[in-house]
Amino acid sequence: MVLAAGLGTRMRPITDRIPKPLVEVAGKTLLDHVLDPLAEAGVTTAVVNVHHLAEQIVDAVRTRENPRIIVSDERDQLLDSGGGVAKALDHLGEAFVIRNGDSFWIDRGPSNIARMIAAFDPARMDTLLLLAALPDAGALDGNDSVGFDGPGDFFMDRAGRLERRGQRVAAPYAYAGAAVMRAADFAGRAAGEVFSLNALWNASLAQGRLHGLVLNGLWLHVGTPDAIEAAEAAVRAG
Secondary structure (H helix, E strand, O other): OEEOOOOOHHHOOHHHOOOHHHOEEOOEEHHHHHHHHHHHOOOOEEEEEEOOOHHHHHHHHOOOEOOEEEEEEOOOOOOHHHHHHHHOHHHOOOEEEEEEOOEEEEEOOOOHHHHHHHHOOOOOOOEEEEEEEOHHHOOOOOOOEEOOOOOOOEEEOOOOEEEEOOOOOOOOEEEEEEEEEEHHHHOOOOOOOOOOHHHHHHHHHHOOOEEEEEOOEEEEEOOOHHHHHHHHHHHHHO
C-alpha cells in the first residue's frame, strides 16, 4: 500500500501544479523511488491511493506492470492514513507493506523492504515500523539522513519494542515511512472512516506489540522544496 493521497502542503508552491509523489528527484519521481524497491523485493501488486491532483498519478501508473498498480480513489473524501489503508483492504493480504509516497532511501546491503518482510512476526507484533536512527538524538546505530530536522519519534528496547518520545526533547529514532501491518488490526473500522494509522499503532504500543527495525541505508526525507537539491546530491553520490 502506497500512501499517495496527501495534499503536500509543505511542498508548495510545487504541489499547486503537481502532486507531491510526482515531484522528481534525480530524474525520477518520488513515487517511482518508492515503487521500484518494492518490485525489487518481490512485491507484485501495489495499491496507490489518490486525492490531490489525482488524475496525474492515475496517468503516471497506468502502464506500470512491476509492481502491478491498483488505484484506490479518495477524490470524494480524503480518509487520512488509516482510513486510506482500510478502504483498500480488499486488495491487500493478511499482512502487507505500507509505504509513504514522499520519502525513500538508498539501501546499504540487502533490501530494507525484504528485511522488514523477513522480520515481521505476527506472533510477537501487530506492526513493524522501519526507523531511521538519528545519531544527534542518541542512537547508537545511527545512519545518515537527508532532509529531516525533527526531534525523532521513538525509543526502542533490545527486543525491538517501541515507546513514543512523548514530552521528551528528542528520541533516537524517526519513522522512515515504511511499515508492515496486519489486516486484522483494522477490524471494527467503518467503511469510509477517517483515522490515522497512529491510532492503531498506539493501541499496539499499549500491548507491547509495536516493534521497530532500523534502516540500513541513507534515508531521504523530501518534505519541502529545499530538500530536493540535497536529496538529488545524495542520489548522485550513490
